[in-house]
Amino acid sequence: MIRFRTTRRERTEVPRTRSRARTVVALAAAATVAVALPACAQSQRGNEGGAAQSGGTLTFGAAGAPDLFDPFYANDGETFRVSRQIFEGLVGFKPGGSTITPELATDWSSTPDGKTWTFNLRTGVKFQDGTDFNGDAVCANFDRWYNQTGAAQNPALSFYWHDNFGGFADHKEPSLFDSCQAQSPTKAVVKLTRATGKFPSVLAEASFAMQSPTAMKKYDANNIVAAGDSFTYPAYAQSHPTGTGPFVFDGYDKGNGTITLKRNENYWGPKAKLDKLIFRIIPDEKARLQALQAGDIDGYDLPNPADWQTLQQNFNLEIREPFNILYLGFTQKNNPALQDLRVRQALAYAIDRKTLVSSTMPEHAEVAREFYPPSVEGYSPDVQDYPYDPQKARDLLKQANASNLTVNFYWPTEVTRPYMPDPRSIFGAIQANLQAVGVKVNPISKPWNGGYLDDVDNAKADLFLLGWTGDYNSPDNFIGTFFGSLNNRFWLQAAPWGQQLGDALRAADGQPDQATRVAMYQDINRKLMSQYLPGVPIAHAPAAIVVTKKVKGLVPSPITAEEFAPVSISNS
């Protein structure tokens, strides 16, 4: 027994002593590290870090990371939401509207042929790097856009230039832009190669904002490189955007998913009321809703219409005027029956758009009668209408010997768009309507980025759901984009009137006289709805933006071009 006890003590106490020694050493080491390490890292907080300031901070939930901060190379809403606060254009959008208003240009005029435009510029404006905004800066921006080379010419980057101005200085494609001349510090003259109805409205687009020529040169703004299967962006686009706007870029904390803007203390106009504007990236819509409810963010864009009613109880839900279009497209490539106008008309009569809009769209959505909203120039009051009439649809199908019509109907999954909040239910409603008049529907659903857009753009569908949110108030931005070329989703090269429609659109866009232009677009709209019918306009759906009741002064914009400069936030 004695032996046992001795052994046990030896076995237990020796390791215990060792263990204690280890513990002491470990604690000493930890303490040393704890004392020594902070000496390696210094806090870089500014004096204002975390402190309460006069105008406060507004945190807005963003649905995704901005592509970059140089708006010229961007085509995504998250980039534009940030860049609109940093930059300004020669013209801007009227708050709450889609028409243009003076911004960095005080006024403008054109020659009767619509090709030469003179802009009188605001005086006393400086870029955020302290350099002057003047005629030279305006022309430096136009020249920069026009002289893009290499990878920067790719439509994934210079999308809005391609879409509106066409080609570049290398003359591979015709360009709308001809030249820019700074006649004085307060006057810039822009020459176009032809007249266009979208000028100068197009300059209100975020992509055509004025950027500091000095900062662009310093941070190599044009140095876009195709690297493997993507592009790399220069320092300017990543972290040095420099405009004239009411907010200054302060930083993008990628580790935390936040973009911070600060008030521009040297802004030429009324200064921003907020000290800081923070965009917090929260990709999941439900997570944005909960962050708002918990008070972690002060607002977010495009809340799900299903949540509108709940949100209206405790928050300010601002519903925008609809400035978009959802349409059912017909691709006339693979199904010869769709080349017959009577068949397309039958499908239009078969769809109960009124019920569809009231049952699948948010409140304030409207049945669309044309391919763009009524607030856009050239909307025609007297186009052919297609009220719900299943019997007429059956008769037309019979007349066209298409009573046994079968269609491949594409609809997208994994997506919601402002014009298409719930693709599944929209598809379901249309499918039921078509089946009710004897059309056999083969449903084909694909993820938005996982084959849907590919197939629709490559004209593989017979019927498809798609839409568009307007960039600015011009019919060319809608129907010019949809039907301007023959090689498109609708496969207009198969239509005998495809070329005629394209020519008419170009002629209308090139008409400098506004009254004549309006008449021309009205005529096109009448023909689109009666003689051509490349698709069925379904709805104009409103989108909303929501903020807490502490936030005041936010004016909802139909083109999602909200400005945060007049916005204030109260602490209570």
Added chain:
Amino acid sequence: MLSYTVRRLGQLLLVAVALSILLFAWLRSLPGGPVSALLGDRATAQSRAQLTAALGLDQPIPVQYVHFLGRAATGDFGVSTGVQPGDGALTIFLQRFPATIELSVLAIIIAIGAGIPLGYLAARRRGGWMDNASVVGSLVGVAVPVFFLAFLLKFVFAVKLGWLPTSGRQSADLDATRVTGFFVLDGLLTREWDASWDALKHLLLPALALGSIPFAVIFRITRGAVLEVLDEDYVRTAHSKGLTGGTIRRRHVLRNAMLPVVTTIGLQTGALLSGAVLTERVFAYPGIGQALALSFERRDYAVLQIVIIAAALCYVLVNLVVDLSYAVIDPRVRT
């Protein structure tokens, strides 16, 4: 031991190469791709063709893979097109990895800290109220999907009670200094205590959600292992030798019971990434789990590839560490 370690490290390289080939071919054979994601509903047939050519996606997949290998050899693993456009995939991974490590470490600490003691106590008091309650708790932990638990925790503690933040890694208006990318550590290093505390508060709910399954598994394995060891002859012998209960528990029961538990911890740590995809999504936590989900949604090939390959390598590495730790716990393995 050394040759074994070297051999296992060699396997890592093989796993990486095999995975990169499979992933490369698989991703590019999926419908859709970065062209659709980049151009969206504003694409035209012409712009699609131009972008496809510019990105080299019109070339045969083997040619694209050879180009990829050439670039990867120089440390260029491609550039993001969707998660953080314009940033290198490796940069994005390195930027987000500390976030996921921080989250995973706290999750596994919670799982081990609760799972092992509870498992041990449950086994010691088999059939008692504590045993029954813990077993039911662990069953719930295994059965409830991570995303549901995450939503539930968030709804109760963040939205309703407002005790903890709903999303992100840190409050943006703190203007915290970044040093290592581990936000809790950064706050300690720079003596920005509020930043450290804020980061910890952001971590707590996602870590609880993420740690729920590992907790349940560790608890059950510990309980089972302890019960088995308690019945072993050597424990009876130790008792008959007159050793104290504490010595027997520490040196004979726990030590032997820990072998399967350590294996389980290794497997669970490796599997945390799959849980992190859901948890990070729910809590908008900018780690690699969120990057994985976003990169798939936006067909960001470069980020998708590097995250999956890195996750696989981590899994293999963690299991290597587990195997090596056997030697520490069980002296028989050293020989």
